[in-house]
Amino acid sequence: MKLHRLTVPVAATFGLVSAVALAANTLKVGAVFGLSGAQSTYGEESINGMEMALDDLKAKDPALASKITVVKEDEKSNPIDAALAVKKVLNVDKVDLVFGSVASSNTLAMGSAVIEAGKVQVTPASTNPEVTKKGDAVFRTCFIDPFQGSVLADFAVHRLNKKKAAILLDHKSDYSKGLAEAFTVAFKAAGGEVVANESYEAGKKDFKTQLTKIRAKHPEVLLVPGYYQEVGLIMKQAQQMGFKVTLLGGDGWDSPTLYELAGADAVKGNYFSTHFAPDDKDPRVQKFVKDYTARFHKAPGAMSASSYDGILVVADAFKRAGSNDPAALKKALSATKGFVGVAGTLSINAQRDAVKPAVILKTEGNKAVFEAKIEPGQANKSH
Amino acid sequence: MSEFLQFLINGLAVGSMYALIALGYTMVYGIIQLINFAHGEFMMMGAFVGAFTLNRLQGTPLAVALVISMLAAGLLAVLVELVAYRPLRRQPKIFVLTAAIAVSVLLQNLGRIVFGSSAVSFPAQFPQGSIGLESLGVWVEYSQLFVLGLSLVLMAALWLIVHKTKIGAAMRATSQDIDAARLMGINTNFVISFTFFIGASLAGAVGVFYGMQYSVDPLMGVQPGLAAFVAAVLGGIGSLPGAMIGGLLIGIIENLVAGYLSSTYQGAITFVLLILVLSIKPTGLLGRMAPVKV
Numbered sequence: 156m157k158l159h160r161l162t163v164p165v166a167a168t169f170g171l172v173s174a175v176a177l178a179a180n181t182l183k184v185g186a187v188f189g190l191s192g193a194q195s196t197y198g199e200e201s202i203n204g205m206e207m208a209l210d211d212l213k214a215k216d217p218a219l220a221s222k223i224t225v226v227k228e229d230e231k232s233n234p235i236d237a238a239l240a241v242k243k244v245l246n247v248d249k250v251d252l253v254f255g256s257v258a259s260s261n262t263l264a265m266g267s268a269v270i271e272a273g274k275v276q277v278t279p280a281s282t283n284p285e286v287t288k289k290g291d292a293v294f295r296t297c298f299i300d301p302f303q304g305s306v307l308a309d310f311a312v313h314r315l316n317k318k319k320a321a322i323l324l325d326h327k328s329d330y331s332k333g334l335a336e337a338f339t340v341a342f343k344a345a346g347g348e349v350v351a352n353e354s355y356e357a358g359k360k361d362f363k364t365q366l367t368k369i370r371a372k373h374p375e376v377l378l379v380p381g382y383y384q385e386v387g388l389i390m391k392q393a394q395q396m397g398f399k400v401t402l403l404g405g406d407g408w409d410s411p412t413l414y415e416l417a418g419a420d421a422v423k424g425n426y427f428s429t430h431f432a433p434d435d436k437d438p439r440v441q442k443f444v445k446d447y448t449a450r451f452h453k454a455p456g457a458m459s460a461s462s463y464d465g466i467l468v469v470a471d472a473f474k475r476a477g478s479n480d481p482a483a484l485k486k487a488l489s490a491t492k493g494f495v496g497v498a499g500t501l502s503i504n505a506q507r508d509a510v511k512p513a514v515i516l517k518t519e520g521n522k523a524v525f526e527a528k529i530e531p532g533q534a535n536k537s538h
Numbered sequence: 539m540s541e542f543l544q545f546l547i548n549g550l551a552v553g554s555m556y557a558l559i560a561l562g563y564t565m566v567y568g569i570i571q572l573i574n575f576a577h578g579e580f581m582m583m584g585a586f587v588g589a590f591t592l593n594r595l596q597g598t599p600l601a602v603a604l605v606i607s608m609l610a611a612g613l614l615a616v617l618v619e620l621v622a623y624r625p626l627r628r629q630p631k632i633f634v635l636t637a638a639i640a641v642s643v644l645l646q647n648l649g650r651i652v653f654g655s656s657a658v659s660f661p662a663q664f665p666q667g668s669i670g671l672e673s674l675g676v677w678v679e680y681s682q683l684f685v686l687g688l689s690l691v692l693m694a695a696l697w698l699i700v701h702k703t704k705i706g707a708a709m710r711a712t713s714q715d716i717d718a719a720r721l722m723g724i725n726t727n728f729v730i731s732f733t734f735f736i737g738a739s740l741a742g743a744v745g746v747f748y749g750m751q752y753s754v755d756p757l758m759g760v761q762p763g764l765a766a767f768v769a770a771v772l773g774g775i776g777s778l779p780g781a782m783i784g785g786l787l788i789g790i791i792e793n794l795v796a797g798y799l800s801s802t803y804q805g806a807i808t809f810v811l812l813i814l815v816l817s818i819k820p821t822g823l824l825g826r827m828a829p830v831k832v
Contacts, residue, residue: 195655356805358761360752363548364793
């Protein structure tokens with residue numbers, strides 16, 4: 156009995172000690188991305204970018220790199236599996252920080268569990284504004300859709316000289332709806348008019364009726380703020396119908412699958428905004444593209460670059476925080492200023508979003524080429 | 539008017555594919571009272587076999603790829619029935635229904651592992667373009683015509699098999715009373731396998747149609763599978779003409795709703811129809827009330 160009474164304070168002390176010991180000088184990252192399903196290109200690119208960044212860090216700062224470990228988990232490109240995957244890395248793997256995901260709906264599905272566990276989440280590529288509004292534990296290292304939407308609207312009005320737009324969005328995607336909304340506001344403010352609003356459901360493959368309706372309104376540009384799998388088919392079907400219109404979209408287009416599904420003739424001459432242009436002349440970008448291509452035998456997409464930068468922002472914050480303590484990590488992440496990445500220089504603002512430039516790419520037969528770079532603040536000047 | 543015709547054509551083209559899938563649902567239900575939820579996956583497998591044949595074996599004619607896909611999907615269904623459904627046939631219906639859902643998930647994941655998760659397309663082997671009826675303001679694509687035409691041919695072939703052949707008579711007998719049919723000397727196990735084969739080969743053909751017009755991915759069977767299931771219920775499950783009419787109706791209604799109401803409701807309307815049918819006429823348009831065997 157005596158022994159038992161003794162164990163209580165001992166265990167308590169021990170627990171305290173181990174709790175202190177837990178706030179150690181190591182960082183365990185749970186990388187949750189869609190490695191299968193509709194956005195698997197993004198999951199694969201994100202994981203590749205992250206792994207390459209950590210290997211590059213090994214060469215530059217071996218002491219820091221040795222303190223960071225990563226476990227990977229598949230969120231299968233849907234919010235339900237994303238919520239399960241994040242619980243697995245938090246409860247089973249006991250990670251300190253969740254890194255992911257890409258699709259905003261899936262990242263949103265993960266936020267609550269991270270906050271509940273008292274940990275920190277960093278998404279390298281989810282652009283819907285709601286993502287970081289979940290709580291002060293959620294950060295992102297990319298721009299948000301209102302910026303992307305206003306970049307596209309300004310580009311349509313001022314560079315392409317188009318005043319009549321139509322929108323075809325994925326009504327089950329937070330990303331798609333958010334981008335469409337931001338575009339509409341900015342496009343109207345810039346003197347444009349939105350003549351048609353149509354939608355589809357991801358997973359559907361026939362969009363001819365929507366396109367028939369849109370064509371009847373004679374828009375000059377058609378915003379399709381969806382993901383490549385549907386956008387590719389929409390381009391192809393518009394071409395089959397003989398519907399000639401300039402298509403605009405966001406970073407959801409950025410995948411080689413787009414060109415394969417649409418076909419060279421249907422894809423060319425359209426524009427999308429994204430995080431990174433592989434043909435940017437910046438030597439930093441060129442070195443990244445060369446190393447990535449040599450390692451993975453394919454060119455990096457925007458998600459490769461975003462994830463490469465994102466995990467290095469995390470590593471940088473961890474170094475400054477000096478421990479895996481969530482409060483210290485949050486403070487260090489918030490203090491990120493002028494981080495020079497391959498996808499531009501970024502700072503984290505008070506809303507825990509990154510302020511950084513966007514690029515606009517023009518689609519050609521089998522790839523997209525750099526068209527314009529828009530710095531933060533530049534897009535909002537006109538309105 | 540021209541818009542209406544265009545929506546109608548779009549609906550007919552999609553609806554004919556739903557109809558072909560719905561036939562498989564209704565045939566299997568007719569013979570063993572099973573809603574085979576893995577049916578959409580037979581279509582996906584057929585599509586991947588078609589994509590594989592056309593992409594890897596350059597120069598394969600579309601017709602050959604179509605036949606290979608139909609055979610592959612059909613044989614897969616025979617295997618699935620043998621391994622997953624037959625051992626459960628004497629168990630309560632819910633067992634085999636659960637097995638069907640399991641097979642569906644299994645095949646989706648198998649497709650992902652074997653073929654990869656990103657969407658692929660077929661080579662543009664089919665003449666691209668459309669016939670423009672300028673006076674009406676309507677465009678009909680060659681591929682839409684092809685799909686619609688071939689769907690009708692396949693439906694006619696199915697009707698001939700069921701009504702004019704010996705195996706068709708055996709199928710009808712088995713669907714009326716499986717025990718009596720067996721007592722009359724019909725090899726009912728073979729008839730059931732054959733039914734699965736025919737139903738799934740039609741789904742495999744749709745897989746090729748989908749790949750030809752759209753794209754192929756491991757989850758492609760889910761949406762058309764559900765739409766076709768509703769089509770089969772709408773037409774009266776167990777009834778072949780019901781499945782055809784149901785499929786065409788679902789395709790047309792989906793596109794008219796998207797065209798005249800809002801495209802946001804395009805997906806939902808299918809299930810609104812399902813609820814309406816079940817509450818107003820549970821036997822569907824052409825279904826009969828089957829006496830429950832005790």
